[in-house]
Amino acid sequence: MLSMTAIAVVRLRSLFGVVMLFGIYSLLSALIFVVLDAIDVAFTEAAVGAGVSTVFMLATLVSTGREEKPSRYSPLLPLGVVVVTGAALVWGTLDMPHFGDPGNPVHVHVADRYVQVSPTEVGIPNMVTSVLASYRGYDTMGEVIVIFTALVGVLSLLTIRGHVTVPRHRTTGPDSRPYPVLQVMAMLLIPFILVFALYVQFHGDFGPGGGFQAGVIFASAIILYALTFGLNDAVALVPVWLIRVLAAAGVLIYGGTGVVSMLRGANYLDYDVLAHDPVHGQHYGILIIELGVGITVATVMIGIFFAFVSRAEGSR
Amino acid sequence: MIQDHLAALQVVLPLLAAPLCFLLARQRLLAWLLTTLVSWGCLAISLALWWQVRDGDVIHYAFGGWDAPWGIEYVVDRLNVLVLVIVSGIAAITFPAARCSVEKEVPEDRQGLLYTALLLCLAGLLGITITGDAFNLFVLLEISSLSSYTLISLGRDRRALTASFQYLVMGTIGATFILIGVGILYMLTGTLNMADLAVRLPALGESRAMQTAFGFLIIGVGLKLAMFPLHLWLPNAYAYAPSIVSAFMAATATKVAVYVMVRYLFTIFGPAFSFTEMHVQLLFIPVGLIAVVFTSIVALFQHDIKRMLAYSSVAQIGYMLVGIGLVNVSGLTAALLHVFNHALMKGALFLALGATCYRIGAPLIDNLRGLGKQMPWTMAAFVGGGLSLIGVPLTAGFISKWYLILAAVERGWWPVVVIVVISSLIAVIYIWRVVEAAYLQERPDDAATVTEAPLALLVPTWILVLANFWFGVNPGALTALAGDAASVLFGGYTW
């Protein structure tokens, strides 16, 4: 099914169709992640691929138009490049470790420590979280910075306009009212989504979830609000200055944790020294940095969405 | 206490300064001041690191207190400290000059964001250089790439947008190729730490999967360093970016990619695998030579001097590839020296050009006519940088070309020598076009009279030009460092 979708994406010219199929594609790959035991990844892929990316792409389509024009170049050269690359990969796979064999080098070398020792060493049951936030905490800091960089980039390209006066092309009449049913539903759902975001944020140590997923869920609540009540109301709810301050604050919380551990005489991002005994220290450290991640991700996503919609509204 | 944390601070300092700068974005002066101070701080740190590793020590810094291979570590040795110094040095010289030129070229409300992106780009480049973890490298690579897409798109011309987009697509393909390569290596060994990889890969023996990974990594890094047929993004990106961004990126970004290439070839895969089994030199020598000749000729026909210099950058990367492909110590020494020296000369040339743009706008060759009299210092700086680019004796450019020729002679590959000399002659021609326009032609009557560029731009330019001459006259310390690093790399050395 996945390949079918992918190939259809290649063939389809209606860009709306392409984007929607991309949403399906993403959901499908998230399903595959579930089957392959990667619950956290499935969570994120669904949030990012089927959720945020698709919404961003749609917002782009609003201002760019929906049909693709046929290319006038011959598809043979790219096809050749692709076939060669694919053939190289297939050739290479013949030597690769077999799928799912517990004796593969991947499972016996580094990962064994994560699986066997981390629940006692770091003290939390979700191994993904402990690797993410502690063993490879610096990578995650890099990830937060990447997201932050994206905000910097998007803001330098597009401006968020708080109060757009929308020229009305629509004919007035009973049909042109916004969807009242939707607004009621949104008001019901948004508090629930926010609570759910908090649950995912703080439950990440024990179950799937964590700062990133919670941030996206939080942002999706605001996006839903903006979709049903209009951009102006949403910007009034979450003003632009707040987005800027919080996005930077999240990064600083993460980085600051590292500086604190440095000041306490340990290496950067070593949480052992944050409390009296290492396991507690790890726990505090992970909670704090997950909070930083959550704040930055939520505000960045909201900021990018606002910027996109401002542009889309302004383009008419 | 602080000296133990220098390796981490080298990257964390600009990384954390970026959000601060983002908060200060509305106060342009403060944002610029912060950026400048941080770049000086980075230079100080990298010099201190040089001091610490000067005798061949290797510094390991484990993040989070988790030892490699479980955690992420930073490693500093004599090879990457060279790149650290040049990157932070160029930053420390170009960032102070930024204010002047940025005020003129970028809208006011975007300037704070530009400084933030500059800091992020610096942090990313330093991080790529210093990290000892293959996946961490990917993350930092993306930080620097995303910020450079932003920086390029801030150019005045609308073509900056398309250039940036083209770079984004090609850069992301490159990064994904690197990701595939790292994934296969991980699959085969179970580790992401470079030192650990270097130990475990040879134990695998002949493996097709490893060869595939090698291919993907070479192509991925090749895209980033604008290896010849994959260079298409570079000329437009450098030509339409704001001047100061061109100066910083032309001097640093591709150099860091060259370093990554060297690191993969020599430290991770080992010279035995790279050159004896995969024969990567059979790729590098022809590609490098074609790049040198072909792009030099293309550079001849450019009206826009920024584009001309950008094409010349691709040619210079060709020299570095040839140096690596010669597979001997002096060839590698030449390549490393050229990494350093080319950063100096391209930095100087692009800054001089930035100063010119400050007064005359677009740097088209026709606009330069008669400028030699009106902007004598700027034009003299340009000529100084140009001499170094050509490789005239007593300049830094001469030293690296000299070593390259020596290495080729050592191998007995005379055609390589001939091509290097020919392409230097082509460089003479394209630099001469500028000199001719600036000094020998009269200023057109309808052109506005311009005055010398402001000191804030001239001083950094001249620092770089003088550095070119200084390293041309006293190459001793540098060649010793590069030579040591090269012979250590060939000695089957692992971290």
Add this chain to the structure above:
Amino acid sequence: MLVIDIVSGLLLLAGSILGLSGAWGLLKFPDFYARVHAASITDTLCAACFVAALMLQASFSLVAVKLLMVLLLLWLTSPTSGHALVKAAHRSGLRAVTWTPPADGGRS
């Protein structure tokens, strides 16, 4: 225990049949409005059957509560999006094949 298993098995079966019939309708019905009909009506009951079956399996625990939330969410969102979808389609001027527009036209 056995009774619960049988009941939940039957519910799963019923859910599957409902889901399949809905999908069949989605594929075979002639126009958009008929397809909406097929899809959204089966959706709610199908979801209810599945979740009820699983709740019987889960007995009383956090899992059951979560299942209940899934069900509530689906019940809330699925009809809403169906409604919004039809409204948007109607507004954009999409017409059913079995329906002729009134003389004054839909949009004026």
Add this chain to the structure above:
Amino acid sequence: MTAMLAVATIALLAVMLMALIRALSGPTVFDRILAVNMFGTKTVLLIAVYGFLTGRPDFLDLSIFYALINFIGVIAVLKFVERVGENDEAEKS
């Protein structure tokens, strides 16, 4: 019991496949949205069933989240489809 769960999984997969065919063939944008919506709800159920099938039903957070994303996605598509329709009209007039 496991057998029943497996049957349910297969049935859900079949439904998803059919929805996918509808999404691919169109013909109107709204048909696609409808199919995507159905696809999403069935994914939610599938994850729940799969959790029981593998004996780790504590991952229902994921299905809750999918249901949310699905809803927001459909709303977003609808909103933007309308906008584009208006833009097209505006360009024509």
Add this chain to the structure above:
Amino acid sequence: MVFSLFNYWVVIVLMMAGFYTVIASGNLVKKIVGLNIFQTSVFIMYISVGKVIGGTAPIVAANTELYSNPLPHVLILTAIVVGVATTALGLSLIMRIRQAYGTVEESEILDISTREDEAG
């Protein structure tokens, strides 16, 4: 033997579909979609490497001994975030390009900029 490498081949087909879209499509938005598919396929490759047959999700639970490898999951979480950052930046560039050129077709933009280059 053949079946145990099946996962890689599915991934390769996806990867190539995405890659082809990126380099062959003339529409900038579609290029970004292609990039996303390309990246997602790589993610699937990583995750399939981490799977242990008979293992379960790497969250400690009673009466389970065998867990899948958590490290690829962590890497891919990071990579997904990087991917969405790139997508957002690319899309905002597209919006600006559309504003500046009035089109998002690569060939048309190329025509316009060639004319500009010739004009100097």
